[in-house]
Amino acid sequence: MDEDYYDIEAILAENQKIQCTFKVTVPDMGHLDGGSERDIKPASKVNIPIWMAYILIYSDYADFNIPAPFSSRVRNALNAEPKSVKLCNLVGQGGVWYAFGVMIMRLLNDDPANDMSDVLVKTFRSRLPEVVDQAQHFASITTSTAGSGSADPSGAFREGLDGTGA
Numbered sequence: 001m002d003e004d005y006y007d008i009e010a011i012l013a014e015n016q017k018i019q020c021t022f023k024v025t026v027p028d029m030g031h032l033d034g035g036s037e038r039d040i041k042p043a044s045k046v047n048i049p050i051w052m053a054y055i056l057i058y059s060d061y062a063d064f065n066i067p068a069p070f071s072s073r074v075r076n077a078l079n080a081e082p083k084s085v086k087l088c089n090l091v092g093q094g095g096v097w098y099a100f101g102v103m104i105m106r107l108l109n110d111d112p113a114n115d116m117s118d119v120l121v122k123t124f125r126s127r128l129p130e131v132v133d134q135a136q137h138f139a140s141i142t143t144s145t146a147g148s149g150s151a152d153p154s155g156a157f158r159e160g161l162d163g164t165g166a
Contacts, residue, residue, distance in 0.1 A: 012092060012096050013096050013100040013103055014049065015050075016091060017048060017049055018048065018050055018064050019045055020063065021043065022040050022042055022056075023061060025039055025040065027039050032046050032048055050100070050104075053107070067104065069091050070101060070104055070116065078122070078123050079119065101116060101119075101120045104116060
């Protein structure tokens with residue numbers, strides 16, 4: 001993710017935690033679990049940031065569970081009606097759900113990765129017209145009320161997006 005090194009959304013997405021189930025004993029890493037154990041034992045389930053999970057999963061030290069923002073329940077809701085799910089409640093504001101989804105997709109094998117990609121693309125395409133409409137609406141409000149000393153227009157835009165579920 002070198003191209004995203006300074007991208008705040010990429011940084012936020014990389015710090016999202018996923019639950020990993022360890023396959024082997026990992027010495028001197030018990031602090032990751034937050035307990036008093038010195039080592040992580042096999043079959044231990046630990047929530048770790050995704051940037052660390054890459055190393056553990058690709059080294060075959062651990063497996064991971066699909067995080068709640070991409071569970072089958074959420075994916076089914078998105079497949080039924082992509083605008084019905086409030087993505088900011090799942091991960092956070094500002095498109096972090098999409099960036100986190102791409103990172104999860106990179107950890108998956110072919111078919112699950114393709115399914116995840118389809119959900120991300122379908123959700124984005126379905127929500128895009130609403131976002132563009134909201135942006136144009138609030139851009140026209142900003143230009144028409146430029147001298148009136150009104151409140152922050154970007155805050156009104158975000159409130160409008162939250163109201164539409166986008």
